Amino acid sequence: MVERAEDAAGRSGGRGEGMAADIAEQADGYARLLADGIGPIAKVANRIAESQPRFVLFTARGTSDHAALYAAYLTEIRLGIPTGLASPSAITLYGARPDLRGALVVGVSQSGGSPDLVEVMNVARQVGADTLAVTNNPASPLAAAAELHIDVLAGRERAVAATKTYTAELLALLLLVEGIRAGDGGLDPVVRAELDRLPGLAQSVLADTTASQLAARYRFADRLVTTGRGYAYPTARETALKLMETSYLSALAFSGADLLHGPLAMTDPDVPVLAVVGGGPGGAAMREVLGRLSERRADLLVVGPADAESAPPGAARVPTPRVDERLAALLDILPLQQLALALALARGEDPDAPRGLRKVTETL
């Protein structure tokens, strides 16, 4: 990683070089969390396993909300604990004081600086919840407000659009949930073996230029649909947000099921669709969705293992490794970040500093 001169705003010199550097670091980020993060996360996991939460509420905004959504699936599926994604506004705007005794409230935020999440955390503690902050800044107000903290160890993010902090949140939350599942016995050997392969797999995915080359295909698109089911749905949502933030497309994300409930009407050959199709139950459930999209002659790009699902003839493909769908969420987003970067550059935009955005968004 070459260090570059930075302007007053802390951005690197070349257009998009900050985002490119952030994206490129993600395999190292995984390796770092697996080496240095796993111990502290296991301690937090043990504390939570002992308190046996009755339910888990996640609270987050923007990109971190997609990491929280991923963690909500993990919590229900791997731990059998019911979960919800809490809207801060019920508490911050309307003064809701839900009875959270026995609950775990998890705030996810790369900066740890959103005042509304800090307020949710403070209220959650007052009303009896256990609280955990997952951030990239141990000195942040959110980390201070929560009893427990997990540092995702991603290092400073150069671009405004979050990439490496997103994947670091995903892996930290996966390690947390698998740690809670394992109790103090350490991770399941099968899970551990999968995780050990992750940095190498991420490196190989990042080295593939297929997605960047596909950016030309969307040069003149002004709207787009992303879709996926189960563990792939957060990937679809995060892809849509990245494309909106960096290339100013109107990118709509739907779970494959919700797409069939109305928005399908909107798709036609002029609205490109990016489908994230994993090699497990979520991917299998996309078969009907791909079929219906194909009937409507949608322009399709399918991201996922090449053998996972027969993409309709004519669909573009970005192949990613066949791994458990839990892990796929940590790999499939990588080429889609590269696509967002390449598309922004192709359009002459600066993805390091999108118009109208700030790194810490202070909503109340």
Add this chain to the structure above:
Amino acid sequence: MVERAEDAAGRSGGRGEGMAADIAEQADGYARLLADGIGPIAKVANRIAESQPRFVLFTARGTSDHAALYAAYLTEIRLGIPTGLASPSAITLYGARPDLRGALVVGVSQSGGSPDLVEVMNVARQVGADTLAVTNNPASPLAAAAELHIDVLAGRERAVAATKTYTAELLALLLLVEGIRAGDGGLDPVVRAELDRLPGLAQSVLADTTASQLAARYRFADRLVTTGRGYAYPTARETALKLMETSYLSALAFSGADLLHGPLAMTDPDVPVLAVVGGGPGGAAMREVLGRLSERRADLLVVGPADAESAPPGAARVPTPRVDERLAALLDILPLQQLALALALARGEDPDAPRGLRKVTETL
């Protein structure tokens, strides 16, 4: 209401006449629920109040998901019970079996026919949850799967795009929550007085043609953003879905807070924004959002009480009555449904039978 000859699919003869009739019936729908629905709903509310659920999980898809989101706000704010919106896929695709003892699981579906919601309800009963179905069809599989059922009494919906079943779900869920809050003492007199005004207010909103006339403004738009906070956020989401289903726009809904976290970059004078701005805390929290949109010279339409929030100069307005924001959700959607209908007709589409859609969507 004039009865018309119907084709084999049960649609009325003229383009959009089914949707127009459905929309027009909503004041009567409110009156009917307040007369005939309120007693049965109070019985269900008493049953739930006695069992004192520790948390409430809503499960729904499409339009009904927006009614569930509204009910989730109500449950947290008015009852102080933590809630979540459960994704069916964790259970139906990945076999999650969360520990739902002490939980109430509420399935919301106009048809009551979605197999995935039925499966969630069956699993919820097996793992110890109390279960409630809120549907427009007491003979539906979802109603049969749940222990408790609320009929929203909306009558048969003519158009594929849901309108009157949505608002009937909203009012039924409001009556449920206020009933639980009241215990068996009957509704709070202030709430009851507000509800008594609802059908008349709905009638006056429906008689206003401002929104329909504004359709011309969006004749050539192919994308659009809707936004609102708190109780107005479900209205923003439902508006976006209605525009996608009937007029095939790419309509993106964001909570005002999330809009500032990234998608704001996408807004400019060429992407129209519809903001739902109530006369309470949710509306007040939109002030910063409106300011930021104005800085970006966004094309704005503001829906809500004329005195609620100073819309930026040049913004178009659809005035709706000043009522508690809980009630506003039942009124502000009405002109937005009319806008969707008028826009579809202006574009030569048939909103009664959008391309590619089916009334009951059978996702697994």
